[in-house]
Amino acid sequence: MALSTSLHSPVKIVSDWFVRPHRIPPGYDQPIHLPPWDMAMLNIHYIQKGLLFAKPTEVADPESFMSSLLDNLRHSLSLTLVHFYPLAGRLATLQRMDDGDKPFYTIYISCKDSPGARLVYATLDMTVSDILSPTYVPVVVQSFFDHDKAVGHDGHSQSLLTVQVTELEDGVFVGCSMNHCVVDGTSFWHFFNSFSEIFRAFTGGKTDFEVISRPPVLERWFAGNRKGPMNLSFRDAGEFLDRFEAPVLQERIFHFSAESIAALKARANRESETSKISSFQSLSALVWRSVTRARKFPAHQVTGCRLAANNRHRLDPPLSPDYFGNSITPVRTSATVGDLLGNDLGWAAWKLHLSVANHTSEVLMAWNENWFKTPAIYKMLETFDPSSVMLGSSPRFNKYGNEFGMGKALALRSGYANKFDGKVTGYPGREGVGSIDLEICLPVSTMAAIENDPEFMGAVTV
Incomplete structure (x- = not known):
């Protein structure tokens, strides 16, 4: 075995x-x-x-x-x-x-x-x-x-x-x-x-x-x-199998306090003149912009941000929140590097918000109908392109409530699985109350650049 x-x-x-x-x-x-x-x-x-x-x-x-x-x-x-x-x-x-x-x-x-x-x-x-x-x-x-x-x-x-x-x-x-x-x-x-x-x-x-x-x-x-x-x-x-092997990556946990997250949300909504942008959409926009800047792509390059969306409550009628299985699809937002970095955080966050808002039951049913006609299996090399970032998991899940007689855990960690250049995993911060930890996977040079990015590191809480 x-x-x-x-x-x-x-x-x-x-x-x-x-x-x-x-x-x-x-x-x-x-x-x-x-x-x-x-x-x-x-x-x-x-x-x-x-x-x-x-x-x-x-x-x-x-x-x-x-x-x-x-x-x-x-x-x-x-x-x-x-x-x-x-x-x-x-x-x-x-x-x-x-x-x-x-x-x-x-x-x-x-x-x-x-x-x-x-x-x-x-x-x-x-x-x-x-x-x-x-x-x-x-x-x-x-x-x-x-x-x-x-x-x-x-x-x-x-x-x-x-x-x-x-x-x-x-x-x-x-x-x-x-x-x-x-x-x-x-x-x-x-x-x-x-x-x-x-x-x-x-x-x-x-x-x-x-x-x-x-x-x-x-x-x-x-x-x-x-x-x-x-x-x-x-x-x-x-x-349909194509055994994906991840490149050499560095993996780091970045912590964002509740106060930092609230400031990002307020900034994104202020810059977009709205109140609809969520905390996680604001944080995702920050990551998308910062990683893209660190990659030093040309202005005409198209870059994307994918968010793993839970479909249970989006279906009509909705599935039970306790539905056991997969009810998830990626929501993709794209922009040229020039537009993404030439505009402010609110511009990027608003694009993410619109993509999530348009991820409706009709879209999900159409996805299923297309699959019935042409069944397709996700392939890592085709699905997750190196010009994008993808944010998976969720800081909303109850992760630190699992104690097994040893008290509250010290930290969350993940394995090798599904890691690639630009993969970001969201965890609740250990202190709770709206804090978030992001596990970010990047090549060495890109990681070094994001660690020297004033916009990104200005939001990170030591």
Whole structure:
């Protein structure tokens, strides 16, 4: 079995287990057919996000602490999978030739006979300070996650979910790696929050520890009252897989206080003579302008800013906020470098606002109709061009509310997955109350330029 660490990684795998639901829920043996928004992710890396905790100082016996933590996590994961049982399955392919030699090729989730989700225990002879003190995120953090460089299609043979627990000398990292064909960011953190909620109830001695506050809606949504299976019209996976390898990048976390975010929002709305521009649109405009300036593109070059948009509330009628699956598409805004940098922050923020406002139910239904006519799988090299930036995840997700008996996490970190030149990931700041952390990935020279950009660094909070 492939491990998440390379031969040269200092992270050592101690043990691992496969975990199935505590009890078999209704529908567990039935195939789960994937709609277009899920299918489109077959070539995209797993989502890899996790939390770094300090070991509780009152622990007298570290070995006993870790043994107890792992036992509690394993049992809590089993209980959580009762609600999120698709994560205990594997992908499967149904393939046949129809009349006229027309290929029928579809992929679905099968939980029947699956070994379950994976739980990994690993160790690392480093400290919390070794991880958090450097200016740039250490490469070793990538080894805190399973499914290194795996894409959605690899869920045929690999777990759809792995929880990796990495013990440091004075800390613990709890990282989740989840197949992007099965979940988007909203569903990823819905699972993580429920996992933490069940852990808290189970270890707290509650008798109803299997109950969660937000049960997921597992029935997949298909546009136009269609039902699965959906035909991809391929003959084999080689027609759509293109293993993306990221270039050499630096990764840095930039912090923006609530006061800094409020000032950016006020500035963008003032310059655009409106009150409609949001905090995140203002911050996204700042990043778009600053990264573009750092790249030193010519004025005629077209550059773009993509925002990963949650579609649940945009559909008419809307999907439940607890819909479990992918309901996400990128919203792209473009401009020439000359226009983007020749105008003010408000001009860029207003363009982003209009793109988001025009991302309507009609647009989403048209996307689905086009997919039914010509099924397409996202390819990193085609989807994320090097002249653009893309902002993913969301600072609105409840990320620091997951504690697992160790108190509030010290930091959020991510793995290798879906990193490229210009990828930006939004996290809530640890202090909350409107603060935001941005994880920005750039080549060395571009990172150095943005770190010397007065407009950008003037908004960053030390």
